[in-house]
Amino acid sequence: MAASARVRILDHRTPQERDRPFLPGAGKTWLLPFYDALTRLGGVRVLHRRAVEIAGIEPGQAVADVGCGTGNLSFAVLAAQPSARVTGLDPDRAALRRAARKARRRGVALTLVQGYADRIPAEDASLDHVVSALALHHVDDESRDAFARDALRALRPGGKITIADFGGPASGGGGGHDSHGGGPAHALRHLPGLIRPRTAHAPAAAGDHDDGIVALLTRAGFADAREVAHSDHRFGRVAFVQAGRPAS
Template sequence: MSTTVQILDHRTLEEREREFLPGMGKPWLLPFYDLFSRRVGARALHERAAALADIAPGQSVLDVGCGTANLALTVLRAQPAARVTGLDPDAGALRVAARKATRRRVPITLVQGFADRLPNGDGSLDHIVSALALHHVPEEGRVLFAREALRVLRPGGKVTIVDFGGADSASGSDDSDHSGHGHGGHDRRGHGRRGEHGRPRGHGPADLVRLLADAGFAGAREVERMEHRFGPITFVQASRP
């Protein structure tokens, strides 16, 4: 098996000027990202997401908002014969991801780009996965992401999203303060969506289910829920008809 690791740039000239908020909030905090991820127990979420995705040998996978590729590398541990691509606007995070993949001698393609314009052809993917990224993306960006996900998945292809499962919008969540960050990949207009004590506030499982259903996905549903130190975590899945 080839262990090629490459970083590609999918950004348009206009997107090269597009700002984003890095995963740790400040670029200089990037070296601490993986340490923080381990301390808050994110690995268990990545492992569960990979198990729920149930990826088969040879299938193609896109990790949207991959950051330093923790979920993407977990997918490859679970299924070494998968063809995995990670997408993120943060060049620094992608360089860290490339070094990690090279040390592990696993093949991966890393793409610098944004969640609302995916770097894949129509019907070319078997799976899309995303972990703890979409809660930072504004409503308009999430809608575009869902449409793009439907476009690039083949019929029967599946999307698996892991995110903070806060109160649904019908129960009082507020979508007015959304902003981008390094993993979701949207414009920077603040410091991300935060709840009490500065913890990330999810958009709620029903919001994600509606997002995917409105884009045209079939069987959109919350498949699992998990308690986390930052609050409830939701696992949502859907498939392209």
């Protein structure tokens, strides 16, 4: 591992948040050891790489990965821009420990923070990017609104937020269509049925449909919120949505 690579886990929770419930990334706590294998099988890495490509992160920029889980989107950011300063945020301590082990094996610097999406661990106007992939549908409506407002607070003027999550119109609408019909993302249809109810029927998921993410970011005060691409697979439509903090 490079001497400059540093991996750490911080606890950003308040005393009142110690017992705050959350939905694990795999849907059930006992599935965590299998999570990375399942996401590889499902072609989720393709979605992560596409999100990073859309984000347009530049060398040295500060990035918060909200709902980072075991760190796969963070690692996609670092693969594209090794000098990016990445902080992963997730309430699941076990997932963060797994992300830390992976970061050490890769020899990359990564800060991991145990906390919730509605309180991003960053000073005002200090981030260049906020990114999130397949996590926002785990969050209830009130916390999702709070997340959008806090992301706006944490981003510098001109900073960007890029979200990949289930939702968007059934067809058409704002941006390119990524077709993975014969590629790795097609393998998502082979994931065990254990995971499908998490994505299809999670209580918060309804807010992501029908351009809900675009509306969420617009309400929070972001500029030019729009779907810029989407990917269709068995578990539903994944929309890639981007917006920016107004420059003034």
